[in-house]
Amino acid sequence: MHVDLAVIGSGSGNSIADDSFADRQVAILEKGVFGGTCLNYGCIPTKMFVYPADLALSAAHGPELGVGTRFEQADWRAIRDRIFTRIDPISDGGRHWRAEGRPNVRLYEGQARFVGERTIDTGTGEVLTADQVVIAAGSRPVLPEIPGLDQVRFHTSDTVMRIDEQPRRLLIIGGGFVSAEFAHVFSAFGTEVTVVNRSPVLLGKEDHEVAARFTELAAQRWDLRLNRTVARLEPWSDGSAATGVRAHLDDGGTVEADALLVATGRRANSDTMDLQKADVAVDADGLVVVDEFQRTTAPGVWALGDVSNTYQLKHLSNHEARVVQHNLLHPDDLVAASHDHVPSAVFSHPQVASVGLTEREAAESGRRYVVAKQMYADTAYGWAMEDHTSFVKVVADPATGLLLGAHLIGPQAANLIQPLIQAMSLGQTAREVARGQFWIHPALMEVVENVLLKLPLD
Ligand SMILES: Cc1cc2nc3c(=O)[nH]c(=O)nc-3n(C[C@H](O)[C@H](O)[C@H](O)COP(=O)(O)OP(=O)(O)OC[C@H]3O[C@@H](n4cnc5c(N)ncnc54)[C@H](O)[C@@H]3O)c2cc1C
Numbered sequence: 436m437h438v439d440l441a442v443i444g445s446g447s448g449n450s451i452a453d454d455s456f457a458d459r460q461v462a463i464l465e466k467g468v469f470g471g472t473c474l475n476y477g478c479i480p481t482k483m484f485v486y487p488a489d490l491a492l493s494a495a496h497g498p499e500l501g502v503g504t505r506f507e508q509a510d511w512r513a514i515r516d517r518i519f520t521r522i523d524p525i526s527d528g529g530r531h532w533r534a535e536g537r538p539n540v541r542l543y544e545g546q547a548r549f550v551g552e553r554t555i556d557t558g559t560g561e562v563l564t565a566d567q568v569v570i571a572a573g574s575r576p577v578l579p580e581i582p583g584l585d586q587v588r589f590h591t592s593d594t595v596m597r598i599d600e601q602p603r604r605l606l607i608i609g610g611g612f613v614s615a616e617f618a619h620v621f622s623a624f625g626t627e628v629t630v631v632n633r634s635p636v637l638l639g640k641e642d643h644e645v646a647a648r649f650t651e652l653a654a655q656r657w658d659l660r661l662n663r664t665v666a667r668l669e670p671w672s673d674g675s676a677a678t679g680v681r682a683h684l685d686d687g688g689t690v691e692a693d694a695l696l697v698a699t700g701r702r703a704n705s706d707t708m709d710l711q712k713a714d715v716a717v718d719a720d721g722l723v724v725v726d727e728f729q730r731t732t733a734p735g736v737w738a739l740g741d742v743s744n745t746y747q748l749k750h751l752s753n754h755e756a757r758v759v760q761h762n763l764l765h766p767d768d769l770v771a772a773s774h775d776h777v778p779s780a781v782f783s784h785p786q787v788a789s790v791g792l793t794e795r796e797a798a799e800s801g802r803r804y805v806v807a808k809q810m811y812a813d814t815a816y817g818w819a820m821e822d823h824t825s826f827v828k829v830v831a832d833p834a835t836g837l838l839l840g841a842h843l844i845g846p847q848a849a850n851l852i853q854p855l856i857q858a859m860s861l862g863q864t865a866r867e868v869a870r871g872q873f874w875i876h877p878a879l880m881e882v883v884e885n886v887l888l889k890l891p892l893d
Pocket residue numbers: 443444445446447448464465466467468469470471472473474476477478479481545546547548571572573574592613704707708739740741742746747748749750751752
């Protein structure tokens with residue numbers, strides 16, 4: 436079988452073949468659940484857990500503001516089932532549309548492997564040749580080499596959201612995005628959470644003040660074992676939990692838990708497709724090598740998303756998919772993908788959001804920079820919330836007034852950061868953004884206006 440376009444992966448890659456490809460024969464190849472990580476195992480279900488977790492936490496904090504609310508209990512199965520009875524039909528619907536809805540599109544449900552130049556064994560008994568191939572095969576959780584891991588029951592983000600019972604005690608290995616979000620979700624629902632992280636802070640890639648504040652607040656909710664690794668794992672039961680684990684830490688300490696979540700990063704799925712047979716180069720980190728147009732080293736082969744970028748974020752995968760789509764349709768007018776100002780947010784409690792350079796990165800770059808910081812507590816809405824720990828921090832070039840980075844920790848951080856992303860993306864100066872528009876008073880967004888006004892620019 437020969438097709439005009441073969442797309443490996445039904446996550447972000449699925450959006451490429453829209454109506455503008457109606458005159459082309461397209462193959463979509465998917466080895467797992469249709470729709471990829473974000474829909475089935477990532478962004479969307481996690482945030483659907485985070486929302487009720489935030490609600491549970493708010494209820495517990497009501498009395499601080501004189502409101503007689505309290506958190507009583509979480510009905511794990513009801514929460515889980517609300518989420519997946521919403522999501523699973525979307526995945527099924529997408530699969531059905533691709534399998535049967537389009538005469539020019541064929542879905543191959545198998546593990547794709549290259550057997551030659553733009554020639555793919557679909558894993559369904561059929562081999563395809565294609566004029567163009569898009570590799571959008573994503574990433575998967577990394578499993579650390581911990582003795583005993585193969586002897587115990589453990590979860591990754593792929594499985595933990597579907598468990599039948601909420602664990603009484605959860606051990607999480609890792610201190611990054613996945614850890615921060617699931618620790619929040621489970622602890623808000625009443626689980627005792629222990630986090631083992633090998634570095635001294637959680638969210639260690641964030642600006643150092645944000646990571647320090649997050650870690651300080653996390654220590655009030657979770658048992659943190661920082662600068663620690665797990666030396667050995669063994670099955671454990673207190674009589675009630677049949678699937679528990681005991682972790683022996685490198686300092687001799689132990690942690691016992693009913694469930695274990697491994698959250699120690701993700702790696703690109705580039706090693707599962709025999710890419711060398713298609714002359715597609717992979718770098719030392721396992722990422723498919725692409726140029727600014729998302730072209731791989733093999734003519735007619737493109738790559739996008741987690742399989743080829745270090746960020747592992749859905750909004751970037753979507754952007755790269757739009758770039759690849761344009762370039763497939765306009766081979767004489769290629770556009771470059773932008774990796775400038777890629778923001779991220781951690782939907783934990785508190786939320787964290789960031790874009791651009793951290794203060795330390797600005798210092799290490801040797802450039803002149805200035806920093807301003809604004810506490811939510813020093814704005815009217817911060818008073819309303821009785822907030823004492825949240826802040827916005829910006830890093831700027833004093834000569835041009837342009838922002839170099841922005842870092843937020845606190846309620847609504849993922850929303851509040853957007854005008855700062857916009858300023859950086861559109862080249863607006865801090866003064867233009869602060870004084871070129873009205874800021875609704877006394878909205879929480881005033882914290883952003885105030886931090887921009889505080890910058891000691893030339
Ligand atoms: C728990 C969690 C929460 C997250 N939350 C967020 C968030 O809030 N915001 C955010 O921006 N990002 C978030 N992410 C990251 C985001 O999900 C990913 O960056 C994004 O989904 C990557 O998209 P992709 O298209 O590159 O890969 P995927 O969506 O993973 O798609 C790849 C597809 O390729 C298939 N595949 C792989 N190999 C083959 C093969 N050989 N043959 C056939 N099919 C194959 C896979 O089965 C998969 O369906 C989260 C990730 C996780 C794990």
